[in-house]
Amino acid sequence: MNSSNITFDFIDNPIYSIAYKVSGVLATICGLTSMFLILRNSPNIFGYYKYFLFNIAFWSFVFDMHMTSKNIYLATGCLFGLHIFYGCIISAITVAFFYRYYAVNRLINQFLSKRNIVLIILLHIFYNSIPLASYLVAAENRFEITQLIIQEYPNVKFYIENLGCVMLHPEISRPSSLVHVCISIFCFTISIPVVSTLIYKTIYALKENQQYMSAESYRMHRQMLKTLIFQLLIPTCTIILPLTTAIVLWYSSSEGVPQSAVQSGFILATTHSFTNTMMMLYFFPVYRIALIEKIRSLQQRLISILSISFCKLHQYCLQ
Missing domain, CATH: 1.20.5 (Single alpha-helices involved in coiled-coils or other helix-helix interfaces)
Structure with a gap:
């Protein structure tokens, strides 16, 4: 493929546009439905945990709304929103795992102390602040990056000048661009070992404390832990993997790689609210x-x- 012929014309594909709109409608319906059900129909045995479930549903809804309101080209503002809202989703899920761990060990009051609540809020706000800061450093020489990209890919000039696309170029941004990529990968994946450790410790604590629980409480803890595991898998499967695959396919684009594969990755990344709601309805009768x-x-x-x-x-x- 001749690099000078690269365009973003595939965005105008009517099937892609319809799929994005359908995804937005599903995100709206499912997101609002899940939040309504959590607030109105959560059983008393859930206690404060319903607010942590609501937190996950809320940020999933906000993320999907942010993504479905944008086109496939990634403007700088869209990148910031993607990082911030994704960070909020991962923070919400991680905090919910901590809640379950403390709940199993009967330390809810300690977990819900004012100090911990402040830390939870700060985690949501600043989780992905470092990747955003590293991007701003890597994109500092924006004028030089813009000119070089337009020279290499003249057909994308309209999108760069009018839509403010996110741009990094290895010849100008290196090594700061490599630092940005490494930091982003670290922040996107650090939750996996943290949560895996919490899962192990929670399962162990649940077995240790089973003798002090009623059969109903034990089943509830097991069910909620199982649900949280799926709530971690959902953003991994519907956000991280599709977006990563789409970006890799885009940068390695050749005549043998259909644009539909790239588009499908971005569309799949907007199905988080839908899949989260379906999971909630399945696991919670x-x-x-x-x-x-x-x-x-x-x-x-x-x-x-x-x-x-x-x-x-x-x-x-x-x-």
Whole structure:
């Protein structure tokens, strides 16, 4: 492929556009549904944990809304939002694992101390601040980077000048660009060993404390731990892997690699709210039952309204 012929015209693909809109609609419906169910229908036995579930659902919803409102080209503001909201998702999941660990060890009050609450808030805010700072350092010579990229890829000039795309160039940004990539990878993956350690320690603590728990409490702790594991796998499968694959395919683009593969990666990265809600409905029957009841209630109301309207129309016609 001739580099001078590279464009972003595939963004205008109608199938891609429709898929992005459908993903946005699903994210809106599922995100709002999951947050509503968590706040209104969580059983008392969940305690404060429902707010940690809500935290995960909320940031998943915000991330998907941010991504589906943008096009595939990554503007600087979009990059900042991606880092910040992704950091909030990982922070929310990690904090929920800490909550489960403290809950199993019956140390909830210690975990919910004012000091820890402040640390949790700071973690959400600054989790990905270092990658953003390293990007700003790597992109410091923006004018030189812009000119060199336009010279190499003249057909992307419109997007760079009008949309402010994120840009790094190894000839100008090195070694700061390499530092940025390494820091980003570290921040994106550090949660995996941390959470894996928490899973091991929580399972061990759960077995140790089983004799002090009722059968119902033990089952609840096991179920919630299992759910959290899936809540870690979901962003890994729907955000990290698709985006990484899409970027690798894009940079190694050749005539043998279809653009649909790149597009699919970005679309899949916006399905976090949908998959998170489906997982929640599957693992927590209380939410599934509540949703079914609400759908039936709405269905009955709709039938009632239509019946009344039909009767009034029929009476009017008879007159």
